Amino acid sequence: MTQMITRAGQAISQITFGTMQFGGTADEKASRAMFDSARTAGINHFDTAVGYTNGASETILGRMIKDKRDDLFIASKLGYIGGTGRQNLADQFDRSRRQLNEDAVDLLYLHRFDPETPLAETFETLAQLQSNGLIRYIGVSNYAAWQVMKAQAVAKALGTKIDAIQPMYSLVKRQSEVEIIPMADDQDITVVPYSPLGGGLLTGKYAAGGTGRLTEDSRYKARYDQAWMHDTARELTALAAELGTSPATLAVAWVKTHPTAPRPIISARNATQLAPSLAAQGFDMSPELYAKITALSVAPALATDRLEEA
Ligand SMILES: NC(=O)c1ccc[n+]([C@@H]2O[C@H](COP(=O)([O-])OP(=O)(O)OC[C@H]3O[C@@H](n4cnc5c(N)ncnc54)[C@H](OP(=O)(O)O)[C@@H]3O)[C@@H](O)[C@H]2O)c1
Secondary structure: OOOOEOOOOOEOOOOEEEOOOEOOOEOHHHHHHHHHHHHHOOOOEEEOOOOHHHHHHHHHHHHHOHHHHHHOEEEEEEOOOOOOOHHHHHHHHHHHHHHHOOOOEEEEEEOOOOOOOOHHHHHHHHHHHHHOOOEEEEEEEOOOHHHHHHHHHHHHHOOOOOOEEEOEOEOOEOHHHOOHHHHHHHHOOEEOOEOOOHHHHHHOOOOOOOOOHHHHOHHHHHHOOOHHHHHHHHHHHHHHHHHOOOHHHHHHHHHHOOOOOOOOEEOOOOHHHHHHHHHHHHOOOOHHHHHHHHOOOOOOOOOOOOHHHO
16 A cells, blocks of 8 residues: 655554644634644644634644644645535635645545536646645545546546545444445555544443534434444443443544554544544554454445355
């Protein structure tokens, strides 16, 4: 697998830190404390998007990265709103660079698939940014595997390639196992999964009557509304108690232990919340524990219907 590297030539960390909460549930002081603990733990890969918290995520992150830019790997995303046409990408990339106060980013993602815009237009725009030295790697997020393969053919014809994919992936959202992760493995695409805690569900706090994103944001409530998901969170919490660790540590470690070694994006509203997710970095999960945790959730159906005969 080709490694993505910082400008200074360091491999990206296996754990990624997501800044979607900067300027939202995390004020600048809490954001700074999380950034510092992520750096202390050896994380060099930071994820943001042009639209997060109306631009505050990039603005706050931009202030933190100035003095060590070459040692860091900064990823942003465009096109969640307004599509991936040439003009929208150009406008949003300029906005992103102003917010970050940076000329270039290391990895630029398309935030979601845009069925209205020809892939040639989108990828010509990205290839141009890359040849102008304004982005180093190309990524896509929330794409289906067939959409990646279609886009990859276009990118390759332009002399470039998709380097990274950012799908949702956790113990309670396992669809990526069926097509996306095997496709990425085959295509030498780095997988950087988001929401490894299921938006906080896998901390176990909701079973204990706690509040947070799933009680405050209707999109997240809908995403994790199935009873079996809450059962999984309860069982993971009981297992963590048995093992003397935190369910969040197990949830993040489970994502990174997939045989293809994805690079989960962790995040939180403060450094105290972040600590158990960070602890996943040093958590070596045995094959037996990996299998036990995997069995706590519903496995997605296989990609073709005759595989049970194999
Ligand atoms: N590409 C995309 O479409 C996309 C979508 C979503 C996220 N992302 C990226 O992925 C990153 C991570 O996603 P995510 O924030 O959804 O990840 P997550 O790890 O599934 O959820 C993080 C949230 O869980 C709660 N939490 C975390 N630790 C906790 C603890 N110890 N105790 C109690 N609650 C805790 C906090 O929310 P509350 O306290 O508010 O409950 C925190 O903000 C984002 O920052 C962003 O960079 C990308």
